[in-house]
Amino acid sequence: MNVWLDTLLVLLILTNLHMLGSSRITACIRTVACQAVLLAAISLLAQPDGIGLRLLLLAAVTTTIKAGILPWLLQRAVREVGVQTEVEPIVGFTTSLLLGLGLLGAALHVAGRLPLPNDAGTSFLVAVALFTMMVGLLLIVSRRKAVMQTLGYLAMENGIYAFGLAFAIEEPLLVEMGVLLDVFVAVFVMGIAIHHISREFDHIDTDRLAALKD
């Protein structure tokens, strides 16, 4: 079981690095979808006490929304907007990748030192969760295109979800569903906003939205 889990975690790290290094938006959307599938698989593997119906249901709903509906929505938005690539990010791709490696090191270092409760998951899982979150934040601050920022938000959300998995935090079904619904609506609303931004400005570069300031 541990071998499988570790393989999946390494794959998750690779998806993060791919997002940092890729300029093609559609590829990044697919990568975020892959992350969601990986997370669902991890959630099934990481459970110490077997797979219950509740877990299966949650994994199924999460995958459907995060790997199915949301990527589809974003792909559609990208097609309508007609922006295929992140041309000149605020932080370049090579620099992003190097930063990403630094963040990975930091995440491993921090996770190794966190006082883990005795029955929690491996510190490697915690490290990967933290890394995914940080990559999400990095994408939000270092990319110009609104779509990429939305993807960063999704990656961050994935990281937080992975953190929950690492500690096998069982939130009640009502809350889990609520969180999922919120994420779904958030991306939906952002998608609509992106559509309006592109129609209003003929671009979706958020750093050029600078009319409001003091």
Add this chain to the structure above:
Amino acid sequence: MIWALLLTPTIGGLAAMVLRPNWPRRALLLLAAAAHTGLVMACWKVRPTPIVDGWMAIDAVGLLFLSITSVLFLAAAVYAVGYLVRESHASSDDAEEELPFVNFPEAVFTGCLLLFLGTMTLVTVSRHLGLMWVGVEATTLASAPLIYFHRHHRSLEATWKYLLVCSVGIALALLGNFFVAVAARSAGGSAAHLTIDSLIAHAGALNPLWLKAAFLLFLVGYGAKMGLAPLHTWLPDAHSEAPSVVSALLSGALLNCAFLAILRTHTLLFAAGLAAFSSDLLVLLGLVSMAVAAVFIIGQADFKRMLAYSSVEHMGILSLGIGIGGAATFGAMLHTANHSLTKAMLFLAAGNILALYRTKSTTRVRGLLHALPITGVLWLVGFLAIVGSPPFGPFLSELTILKGAIDAGRPLVATAYLLTLAIVFVGMATIVLRMAYGSPPSSLRAGRLSDAHATCREPLWSVLPAISLGLVVLTLGVYVPPQLSDLLHRAAIALGAN
């Protein structure tokens, strides 16, 4: 009862989205708002029983915030109906740049208003950290379309900033939830559920390190939404670009909801014996917010931004009051009510000013008392109240917080507090007085001012909500009803004051 409180606005909101004809929809808005207020009144008489295993219940703090939200929403709903009638023509010219734009569909706007009320209600009745998180994030999503009511590029920019800053902030708060769960896990046993009651009951056993880290995340996450500096960047943009009635709700009700979320976690740290840690952070952020707001209020060129920065200042005061503790906690609770009512009144008045002068520039608005007599008086009265002059409510609550700071033996904090209040007073007075006096610009006198009679310029719907709010603020300054005072005391005790 709690279900009714939640479902009235939610069902109303969904119905408003699909209802085609205008007038039934507007009636529905008023009806749902009034029904909500009625239900909240009933909660004062009979405290409803907790539902869903105690995840949702109305305690003293929750009832206070719920009542403020409900009263504000009722006032805003009356104003909104008149506003929507006036805005119902197909397209209008942008007040700032004379660009044509169209409004958001009215059905969606009304629906989102009601859903916004529903989500805020969810925040106030939640006694479960996870559920509260869901509520706070939902308020962001329900209010984002409201900010984008006037479809033009500035409101779009404000909406995007609002969505991104608040969503990312609140994602951090979700991580904070998980940290609390980890802290509870290390305590072992039955504290694993994130209901506030069970967490407080087992507070002593929670892992302090994880709990402290969780509080930091909550403070950053919900603090971004509450508008504490330096995380307030979305706030002036959203408040200045949203329709005034939405700004009133954002400032008076939404910021409170985020504040409530911080309060809940502060209570948790207090119960765990870590109050010194969280209090110091709250005092620090409070003072920083007040200082930043004071700097930006001086010479502010846009009067809605000025009000927005004043909200940042008052959120700072609230955070400061809670951080100081003791009598200041009581003061902060009272100030929550006072600030919400006064600020909503000011924003509604600002809406009237904007409608006539068609500019948000503080230098181009002159002779307010002459052009809009009632609104002008409301604007002056609101200004006097918000800067804390007697005999209005904010004076009483700000004085209580000052007293709390001195009693707690923190003269430096008290001095900084008074100093920023003085700076804000001077900054706002310069702007507001210049707007109120003098004679209206000649273009205005020749055009819009001459062809309409004074009462047509200020129809009843546009001034009545603000007048009622103003009367409540005035009353709170001279007389705090025993029921309210009792509620405030119980809220303050729940937050650790003795």
